[in-house]
Amino acid sequence: MIEQYNLLEVEKLSLGFGGGNGLLRSQPAMILRDVSFTIGQGEIIGLVGESGSGKSTIGKAVLKLLKAQEGRIRFDGVDISDLSEHDMRPLRREMQIVFQDPYSSLDPRQTVRGILSDALDIHRLHTGTAREPRLVELLDMVGLRREFLDRYPHEFSGGQRQRIGIARAMSVEPRLIVADEPVSALDVSIQAQVINLIARLRDQTGVSVLFISHDLSVVRFISDRIIVLYLGKIMEVGPADLVHHAPLHPYSKALVSAEPRLDQKSSRIRLTGDIPSPLKPPSGCVFRTRCPFALPACAEGVPELREVAPGRSKACIRDDIDMETAA
Secondary structure, three states, X not given: OOOOOEEEEEEEEEEEEOOOOOOOOOOOEEEEEEEEEEEEOOOEEEEEOOOXXXXXXXXXXXXXXXXXXXXXXXXXXXXXXXXXXXXXXXXXXXXXXXXXXXXXXOOOOOOXXXXXXXXXXXXXXXXXXXXXXHHHHHHHHOOOOHHHHHOOHHHOOHHHHHHHHHHHHHOOOOOEEEEEOOOOOOOHHHHHHHHHHHHHHHHHHOOEEEEEEOOHHHHHHHOOEEEEEEOOEEEEEEEHXXXXXXXXXXXXXXXXXXXXXXXXXXXXXXXXXXOOOOOOOOOOOOOOOOOOOOOHHHHOOOOOXXXXXXXXXXXXXXXXXXXXXXX
């Protein structure tokens, strides 16, 4: 048995947009604030939160598609935080992405053969007579047939297009994949197929996955651990089943309670208002303005993400929250 280690380590990552010395705004809008987490070799980490919470920004920052203002990113023990684009090129093969929209993420002018071959050409993999067997292998890996190689994206359904996107990501044998809401644009029945495909590829290849979604039930199904994000801050981290069945943070509780359930005995925590603007985040805990359990002390300081049980952490000053009784 291979001992698991942290393939990716993110430490106190902060990232903002805008700013400068203009008259309209002098400070950047901070999308991420002191984000820290790890992804183990062969581990699937689910990243869940509302739209605007910064989930996709984390994925792009991890891949160095966006430059963070503060914090460190280590990949396989190497600090890549300040690497130039030139120095990052050898690592691009190791870190791939599956995009949210299977319709716009594929070049409509290329056949599947060309789409998959581009990545292999860039990294000089499976050249010459080895190319065709590799292309067939990739399609088989994602459940598509050989004759699809010479078809164009518009000839496929959304689920089939996403399978092609996954095949493209897997073509260079990466060690980490960022799956940025890969099923949100698909029908529910197709979502399950794509989720099962990603889980199977992890089992077969040992690839690590950062799976981003706004749907906690989807994330819980595929993930080993779950990270709950709100307005650029991590609210809770823990094993998937425990976060889903026994959430610790008020925001996690609200997400769980919002899921459709046959059991009508479970209480629903209703959040009022919208997620605040990153231009003017609340003082103290960023969730306090919508939290039904908030105390006056919640406005005074930013709660640290602290371990409250083995493998479980939360960023909340309260330890006495009962889901049945809101403050």
